[in-house]
Amino acid sequence: MTLVVTDPHPVDRAGEILTPEALAFVEELHVRFAGTRAELLKARARKREHVALTGRLDFLPETAEIRDADWSVAVAPAALQDRRVEMTGPAAPAKMAINALNSGAKVWLADLEDASTPTWSNVVESILNLRDAADGTLKYTSPEGKEYALRTDAPLAVVVTRPRGWHMGERHLLIGGEHTIGALVDFGLHFFHTAKRLVANGQGPYYYLPKMESHLEARLWNEIFVFAQDYVGMPQGTVRATVLIETIPAAFEMDEILFELRDHASGLNAGRWDYLFSIIKYFRDAGASFVLPDRATIAMTAPFMRAYTELLVKTCHRRGAFAMGGMAAVIPNRREPDVTAQAFEKVRADKTREANDGFDGSWVAHPDLVPVCREVFDAVLGGRPNQLDRQRPEVSVTAEQLLDIRSAQGQVTEGGLRLNLYVAVAYTAVWISGNGAVAIHNLMEDAATAEISRSQVWQQIRNRSVLADTGRTVTRELVSAILAEETGKLRAEVGEDAFAKHYLPASKLIGGLCLSEDYTDFLTTPAYELVD
Known part of the structure; x- marks a missing residue:
């Protein structure tokens, strides 16, 4: 094995995660897929340069047949049929992981990406916590002596893990003296240590895939899933992935992304800040017409944002995939009742819009907001677990509508x-x-x-x-x-x-x-x- 661990003991019990067998799997992922990842990052830059010259994006003519054809993604496993409330947050420290699992949400997005700093101790502790959670043994005692443990009086949230995006490296694992790829380290360690445990629990290795910019990047993830399942002797289709449509080029390739992942696809998610950030990044040379107003004034009801979310719901449900709403970032303050009341009101309004638009569930950032989101979706779903039956044939979205930045009106x-x-x-x-x-x-x-x-x-x-x-x-x-x-x-x-x-x-x-x-x-x- 040529993989080098620069710090084998970042946290207690790190040896349970950084085993020779797990590291061999991570190395094999790099041997097989690092080259393709490098080419895809170069392709991102080339496409961005082309957009800078033309000033526009459009749906791909070469994939029109995929968009026009009738096909569906694989039917979701039972554990992912109901996703009406998803709690988000980092997988370390253990206290936060336990609170998320105990939150009453249907799903916990265990975040190794945007809500987690990739210190080496955070990376390894996150995998350790997720492994212990799969075993049902995750616990924590605070310095003050308060004990935290997984609840037994109600179901725990189903774990969907988000690895780092393709652009991030990992400097504590080296191959040939070079940084490894953060996404492959996160996925590799998590899959190796938890996949079979999760299947035994009636769930599975489920993932959120961030920052993708094309269906070719989705194809790479699909190839990784196929290899990983074969590597551990697991049936194909056990892995399931939900893709965050949080970049502007990905908004033009929703059908294609689902198609590439169709045996492993679960759904798509509508972001906000990352999506707007991507618009600035992509059209930074396009002049004043692409200058966004103050970010706090850009609502999801702005016409160009509405075009994006309406297209996402329509695309998902046409293909049998779940449409997941975005983050409610406001959080309550238990010491300030007025702040809490305002937070509840904002979350209720945001989630009501999403539920009425056909989303199957949505994100919250605090356990106290889980009941608010659940109440909204309960009222719309009734006895159904999701809204896959709600098609949106009346929705028709053009490239011009997706790029109508001036409609933000700020x-x-x-x-x-x-x-x-x-x-x-x-x-x-x-x-x-x-x-x-x-x-x-x-x-x-x-x-x-x-x-x-x-x-x-x-x-x-x-x-x-x-x-x-x-x-x-x-x-x-x-x-x-x-x-x-x-x-x-x-x-x-x-x-x-x-x-x-x-x-x-x-x-x-x-x-x-x-x-x-x-x-x-x-x-x-x-x-x-x-x-x-």
Whole structure:
């Protein structure tokens, strides 16, 4: 075996996960699939360059036959038939994993991606927690002596694990001196240690697949699933995957993505921040017509966002796949009843829209919001487990509607600029400290929030946007000044030790990304270099 582990003991019991057999499987995944992944990342860049020249995206003419044909994905296993409420959150620490499993949600999205900083200890502890959860032995005792254990009085949430996106590397496992691929490390360790255990429990190895940009990337995942199932002697089709449609090119290939994964596909999910972030990234050279208004003002009811979600529901149900709604990021505050009441009201309105549109379920970021989401979907579903029977033949979405950014009807303001810089620094600071799920201003934020925040600032500088509330033009000088002011606010809030260790490096990173002439595709790539 040529795979090298730079730190074999990041957490207690790491040896139970980093076994020779598991590492051999991870290495075999890299031998077989790393080359294809590299080519697909190059294809992303080529397609983005083409879009920069043409200023548009469209549905692929070469796959029209797939879009027009009648076919369906495999019927969902019993454990995934009812997904009306999905709890999201990291798989480490163990306390958060236990709370998610005990939350009353139908599904727990165990996140190794945007809500988790990929410290080596987090990566290994997450797999360990998921393995223990599959065994029914996951438990935790706090320093104060409070014990956390898996409930036995009601069903636990079904686990659907989200590995890292294709772009992320893993520097603690090396092959030929090079970083391994984060997605293959996450999937490989998780599948090897939990797949058979989950099947024995009446479930299976189920996954959320993030950040994909084409059906060819879905094809690669399908090939990985086929190989993995053969490797452990498991029937084909045991693995199931739900794809996050959180990039603008993927929105034009929903049918094709499901088709490539059809023996393993479970559904598609509609994101928000990552989707908007992707629009900025893809059309960053397209001029002022693609400048988004303040992100907080862009509702899912904006016509271009509605086109995206309506197309997703129609595509999924036509193919027998589940349409999953996006994150309700607002969170309650048990010490502030007014904040909690507002959170419940916002979540209820958001989930009512989704349920009425035909979504089969949706995400929440806090256990207290599970009953709110469940109540909404219960009222629409009645005795049904899902809405697969609700077809949407009246929906017809064009490329122009998906790209009608001006339909957002908002403004660029200094208040929005300040918020973006504050949140980008605040989130990144906590991320590099080792925590990927961060509560900021009563919202549960993950990396997607920081991505769109810093991307909007970069876009506004490039287009010299005029701020509607102050009349000032967004320049590098203005952004530098406001960044210093917002960083100063954070310094006063967090204290000198935390500021020096995490917030100052985060501010320098965000400043560099926003002020650069060149656009960096992912904030988490340079931020990973700042993680201990």
